[in-house]
Amino acid sequence: MVDEAPRPGDADEQLHSAFLALLRWTSRSAVRTRLWTGDGVELTPTDAWLIDALAAHGPMRVTTLAGWQGVDKSTVTPQVRRLERAGLVDRRPDPEDGRASLLTLSAHGREVRERVRAAGGQALAQSLASWDDTDRRALAELLTRFVATVEQAERGEALGHGVGRPGMAPRDAPRD
Secondary structure: OOOOOOOOOHHHHHHHHHHHHHHHHHHOHHHHHHHHEEOOEEOOHHHHHHHHHHHHHOOEOHHHHHHHHOOOHHHHHHHHHHHHHOOOEEEEEEOOEEEEEEEEEOHHHHHHHHHHHHHHHHHHHHHOOOOOHHHHHHHHHHHHHHHHHHHHHHHHHHHOOOOOOOOOOHHHOOOO
16 A cells, blocks of 8 residues: 655644644643642632733733633633632722723732642643653744744734734733
């Protein structure tokens, strides 16, 4: 039997299959616990993402977080309230618009973020223990590039150009 030459879409199909397998893996309860729990603090993936966004981009409105998630403000508000009750997020008036408020990561939120990131990093290191440093670095670089590419494409598709995210006014655009 003669091997066929790879079809142009084969790499895309392989990437899609690998991506689905990764999503399936991260949706397992035991894996989520290892990735999103640190020293007795357990976050949902959404909690971890919201905390990470506030740590990376500083104070922002709920509407900005909702835009980044691609959901309505009413979906993010209960999640933010839960983080506020846990003492992870603080709310303060927006100096540009007194009717609005800005969310910030509290000192406790920063501490929890670091513990969860350390635990998640350790879990990934254990999962990739058989990989050498070169392969782990290559994976990290490719995943970082992948995320940047798809996020840039998403911003461009949502607004018809490469600035902002869905539902954002210019003042709400990410401060990267």
